[in-house]
Amino acid sequence: MSKIKNIESYKAIKSSVVTIGTFDGVHIGHQKIVRQLIESSHLNDLTSVILTFFPHPRMVLQKDANIKLLNTIEERSQILKDLGLDYLIIKGFSLEFSRLSAEDFVKTILVDKLRAKKVIIGYDHRFGRNRNADIQDLKRFGEKYEFDVEEISAQDVNDVSVSSTKVREALKNGDIKKANAYLGYNFMLSGTVIKGRELGRQINFPTANIRIEEDYKLIPKQGSFVVSSKIDDHIVHGMMNIGVNPTVNGDKESIEVHFFDFNKDIYGQNIQVNLLSRIRDEQKFGSVEALKNQLKKDKNTALEFLTHNSDAK
Numbered sequence: 001m002s003k004i005k006n007i008e009s010y011k012a013i014k015s016s017v018v019t020i021g022t023f024d025g026v027h028i029g030h031q032k033i034v035r036q037l038i039e040s041s042h043l044n045d046l047t048s049v050i051l052t053f054f055p056h057p058r059m060v061l062q063k064d065a066n067i068k069l070l071n072t073i074e075e076r077s078q079i080l081k082d083l084g085l086d087y088l089i090i091k092g093f094s095l096e097f098s099r100l101s102a103e104d105f106v107k108t109i110l111v112d113k114l115r116a117k118k119v120i121i122g123y124d125h126r127f128g129r130n131r132n133a134d135i136q137d138l139k140r141f142g143e144k145y146e147f148d149v150e151e152i153s154a155q156d157v158n159d160v161s162v163s164s165t166k167v168r169e170a171l172k173n174g175d176i177k178k179a180n181a182y183l184g185y186n187f188m189l190s191g192t193v194i195k196g197r198e199l200g201r202q203i204n205f206p207t208a209n210i211r212i213e214e215d216y217k218l219i220p221k222q223g224s225f226v227v228s229s230k231i232d233d234h235i236v237h238g239m240m241n242i243g244v245n246p247t248v249n250g251d252k253e254s255i256e257v258h259f260f261d262f263n264k265d266i267y268g269q270n271i272q273v274n275l276l277s278r279i280r281d282e283q284k285f286g287s288v289e290a291l292k293n294q295l296k297k298d299k300n301t302a303l304e305f306l307t308h309n310s311d312a313k
Helices: 028-045 055-061 073-083 102-113 135-144 153-171 178-184 288-310
Strands: 002-004 016-020 048-056 086-090 115-120 147-151 188-194 209-211 221-231 234-243 254-259 270-280
Touching: 002 028, 016 028, 028 048, 028 073, 028 115, 028 135, 028 147, 028 153, 048 073, 073 086, 102 115, 102 188, 115 135, 115 153, 135 147, 135 288, 153 178, 221 254, 221 288, 234 270, 234 288, 270 288
Parallel strands: 002 086, 016 048, 016 115, 048 086, 115 147
Antiparallel strands: 188 209, 188 270, 209 254, 221 234, 221 270, 234 254
């Protein structure tokens, strides 16, 4: 799959089947639509294309700085690649673009740029200036510009919106098992390993501190988790804490991972941490020794989980 960060640089080699959307999370509802898109591309000898927008339209139109997304663009790209998509094309969203008329959007983007021969879209999809065009308008444009429109059923559209809401709520509540079930894969956090206070090293639980650059990325409820990462082509397991480290008077939220049987220097590396299970809420302990004892129990809990879920990745 190719990820095109700027639609202007996309050169269509052949005609395409296109769907449009954020696809945040690429959860099981989204995956059904993506597979429908890819199957249609194979049957009709077309290129499969997802057109997405970034920043998220709400960040631009509503100045909603508090919106949190399930995936970064890079994470979303990797999941879609694994599903077999040909192209993820990102269109920069701006106030100027939002004022583009529905027909101008269809003509300049879908027809001229993407060479769309088929558009797969939800029955309730709205587009163009002030979102004043609907699927009936798209079908009318399809007749004019010679592309087909395939409607995603109400049930499938509802599955997508409900699943997105349920994933977010599950993560906010710390229910990783439920979130992962809706996603169809393990929720992930991606970031750079940076130097921390190195307090974990002093109690024999050294940690990799993860800095996530994207402030729009949703972070789950604070607590401890069983996790996995792929480092230098090897799967390594460990436990992660999201929180402020109240026992040692921390005041800023951090994300720290203690990997089991691992002692490589990975400072500066960008790693992906997959959340497999939740161990407990973050707690404040009466002493560092009490914290150390709890971490030993957490490690045993994590190892027991991994023993009973040997395929966890």
